[in-house]
Amino acid sequence: MVEQTATIISNRCETGLYFRLVLHAPAIAPNVQPGQFVHIRIPSLKDALLRRPFSVFDTGQETISILYKVVGKGTVALARMRENEDLSLLGPLGHGFTIPTANSEFPLLVAGGYGMAALYLLAKQSTQKGIVFAGARERNDILCEAEFRALGWDVRVATEDGSYGERGLVTQPLRTELERQAEGRKLFACGPTPMLEAVSKLAEEFGVGAEVSLDQHLCCGVGACLTCVVPVKTSDGWEYQRACTEGPVFDARKILWEAGL
Amino acid sequence: MNLSVKIGRLTLQNPVTVASGTFGYGAEYARLIDLNQLGAVTVKGIRVCPVRGNPTPRTFEVTSGLLNAIGLQGPGVDAFIKKYWPFLRELKVPTIVNIWGTTVDEYVEVTRRLSELEGLGAIEINVSCPNVNGDGTAFGTDLNLLGEIVSACRRATSLTLITKLSPNVSSIVPYAKAAEQAGSDALSIMNSYPAMAIDPETRRPRLGNVTGGLSGPCIKPIAVKLVFDAARAVRIPIIGIGGIQDASDALEFIIAGATAVAIGTANFYEPQTALRVVEGLREYLKNHQIEDINDLIGSVRIERKSSC
CATH class of the missing domain: 2.40.30.10 (Translation factors)
Structure with missing residues (x-):
C-alpha cells in the first residue's frame, strides 16, 4: 500500500x-x-x-x-x-480473490452491472478459462463482454428488460449451469449486495465455494475508521470485519447476511 | 527553533498528534507515514470489554465534513494490549490511549490495566459516553459526573491524564475547570458535535445509529472558539481538535490557546496531513522569526473597537 x-x-x-x-x-x-x-x-x-x-x-x-x-x-x-x-x-x-490455478475448481464468475470491472483481472490471471455470467438492467449496462471473450472465456448474459441475452436476473443462467454441473466448480462474484446474497444462497444450495466482493460504503480505505464493516461469522458468534482490509472479497459462507449489510 | 511542548509530564517533540478514532491503532497508517515524526500517536477508544459497534451505515459525507456513528467498536483492553501494544511500544514517540466506559468502575479498570504498561505516554478520557448506572446522561455533559470520572481515574494512575471534552454544552468553561480541579493534566477540545442527516427520498436517517457526531473542516470555527474560551479559564494545556487540514488551521488553535493540536478527519482523506502540519509550523516559525512555538500559545491579539 x-x-x-x-x-x-x-x-x-x-x-x-x-x-x-x-x-x-x-x-x-x-x-x-x-x-x-x-x-x-x-x-x-x-x-x-x-x-x-x-x-x-x-x-x-x-x-x-x-x-x-x-x-x-x-x-x-x-x-x-x-x-x-x-x-x-x-x-x-484490500484483500482480493483467490486466483484459480490448473488444479483448483472450475471458475464461474458472476457480475452485476459494473461488478464486471472487478472481475476482469481475475479472469486474465486465472490459469483456467471458465464462464462469466454477466447481468445488468439493460443492454448498455453489460460491460466489456468482448474483452472477456478475447481472454477465451465463455460469456452468458442476462438483462432485466430482456434487451440482450436471457431476460431476468443473472442468477437464473447461473442456476441452470449449476443444475447441469456443480461439482468441482467455484463462484467468484461482484455486484450489488442483493445479487451477492442470492449468489451465496445458490453456492450453499449446490454445495460449491464462493468468493464475493462487497461494494460497501467506504471512508478511510485503510482499516482505521471502521466504516465499511461486514458481519462475519466466528467460532463463537459473529463480529464486524472491514471490507477495506479483511475484504472486499470474503468467503460467502462466512458472511452473516441476516445481520444486514 | 523549538517545536516541543509539554502535556502534563509528557514532552512531545512537536505539538501535532492525531485524534482518537481517526487513526486506528497507529499500525494502519505505518506504511503510509512515518509515525515517529508525530508528536504522539493517539489511538482509538478502548473499553474494558470488546465492543461490536453500531449497525451500518456508520459514516456519511456532508459539505466540508463527515458524520459518524461508529459506536466505538474495539477489541477491549486485553486484546488491545496483546495485539497493538507490542507495536506501539517500539515507537520513538509516545502513545496516548483514549479510554471510555459506561460506569465509573469501567473507566477505573481500563486506567489500571493501562497503567501497568511500561512506557505508555498518557491516557485520554473520553467523557462523551452515556452513564448506564444513572439516567443515561453523557458523563461529559454533567459537571458532577465529569468530576467523579476524572478524580477516579486520577486516583488509579500516575500517568498523564487528558480529558477530552464534549462540545455539547452551553459553556465549556465550567467543564474545563471541573476536569482541571479533578486532577486532569490536560484537556482535549473538542469531540465531534452531535448531528444528523436524512435521505429525503427514503426519509431514512443517513446513519444506522440515526444520529452521530459531526467532524471535519466545517466544525473548525466552533472548536477554535471552545479552545479560546477554555484557555482563558484553566492553567492546564489544551490539545485543540476540530477540522484541521493544514498548518494555518493548526496555528489558529495554538494562537487561540492550544498547546498542541490533533489531526482528525483529514487522516481519512489525506494521511500525510499531520506531517505536513509539522512542516508548516516549522516554516511559520522561521518566517515569523519565532524561536519557540510555546511563545505562540494563546497569543491572539484582541483589539476591541468601541461600538457606537
Whole structure:
C-alpha cells in the first residue's frame, strides 16, 4: 500500500455513463491483485472530502485502468478530468480473490452491472478459462463482454428488460449451469449486495465455494475508521470485519447476511 | 527553533498528534507515514470489554465534513494490549490511549490495566459516553459526573491524564475547570458535535445509529472558539481538535490557546496531513522569526473597537 500521485493517461467515455480511466501509477500497478482497489482523491471535489474507491479493472507494467459509471458528484467530477491531470491514489488496497490455478475448481464468475470491472483481472490471471455470467438492467449496462471473450472465456448474459441475452436476473443462467454441473466448480462474484446474497444462497444450495466482493460504503480505505464493516461469522458468534482490509472479497459462507449489510 | 511542548509530564517533540478514532491503532497508517515524526500517536477508544459497534451505515459525507456513528467498536483492553501494544511500544514517540466506559468502575479498570504498561505516554478520557448506572446522561455533559470520572481515574494512575471534552454544552468553561480541579493534566477540545442527516427520498436517517457526531473542516470555527474560551479559564494545556487540514488551521488553535493540536478527519482523506502540519509550523516559525512555538500559545491579539 502506497500513496502516489498518478497522472491521467486517458479518461474516455466507453458507452452511455461508463468511462475508462487509465492512470500512470508505477508504484501501484505491479502490486495489484485481482479484486483489490485504489482509493482516489478527486481534487475538484473540494468540499466533498473523502476519497472514492474503485476496483482495478486491469494493469499494465506502469499503468492501471478503472471502469466506472457516472453515478454521483464524485464520478461526475472524475469524468470531467483530462489527460495529464493528476490524482492522488492510495493503493493497492484490500484483500482480493483467490486466483484459480490448473488444479483448483472450475471458475464461474458472476457480475452485476459494473461488478464486471472487478472481475476482469481475475479472469486474465486465472490459469483456467471458465464462464462469466454477466447481468445488468439493460443492454448498455453489460460491460466489456468482448474483452472477456478475447481472454477465451465463455460469456452468458442476462438483462432485466430482456434487451440482450436471457431476460431476468443473472442468477437464473447461473442456476441452470449449476443444475447441469456443480461439482468441482467455484463462484467468484461482484455486484450489488442483493445479487451477492442470492449468489451465496445458490453456492450453499449446490454445495460449491464462493468468493464475493462487497461494494460497501467506504471512508478511510485503510482499516482505521471502521466504516465499511461486514458481519462475519466466528467460532463463537459473529463480529464486524472491514471490507477495506479483511475484504472486499470474503468467503460467502462466512458472511452473516441476516445481520444486514 | 523549538517545536516541543509539554502535556502534563509528557514532552512531545512537536505539538501535532492525531485524534482518537481517526487513526486506528497507529499500525494502519505505518506504511503510509512515518509515525515517529508525530508528536504522539493517539489511538482509538478502548473499553474494558470488546465492543461490536453500531449497525451500518456508520459514516456519511456532508459539505466540508463527515458524520459518524461508529459506536466505538474495539477489541477491549486485553486484546488491545496483546495485539497493538507490542507495536506501539517500539515507537520513538509516545502513545496516548483514549479510554471510555459506561460506569465509573469501567473507566477505573481500563486506567489500571493501562497503567501497568511500561512506557505508555498518557491516557485520554473520553467523557462523551452515556452513564448506564444513572439516567443515561453523557458523563461529559454533567459537571458532577465529569468530576467523579476524572478524580477516579486520577486516583488509579500516575500517568498523564487528558480529558477530552464534549462540545455539547452551553459553556465549556465550567467543564474545563471541573476536569482541571479533578486532577486532569490536560484537556482535549473538542469531540465531534452531535448531528444528523436524512435521505429525503427514503426519509431514512443517513446513519444506522440515526444520529452521530459531526467532524471535519466545517466544525473548525466552533472548536477554535471552545479552545479560546477554555484557555482563558484553566492553567492546564489544551490539545485543540476540530477540522484541521493544514498548518494555518493548526496555528489558529495554538494562537487561540492550544498547546498542541490533533489531526482528525483529514487522516481519512489525506494521511500525510499531520506531517505536513509539522512542516508548516516549522516554516511559520522561521518566517515569523519565532524561536519557540510555546511563545505562540494563546497569543491572539484582541483589539476591541468601541461600538457606537
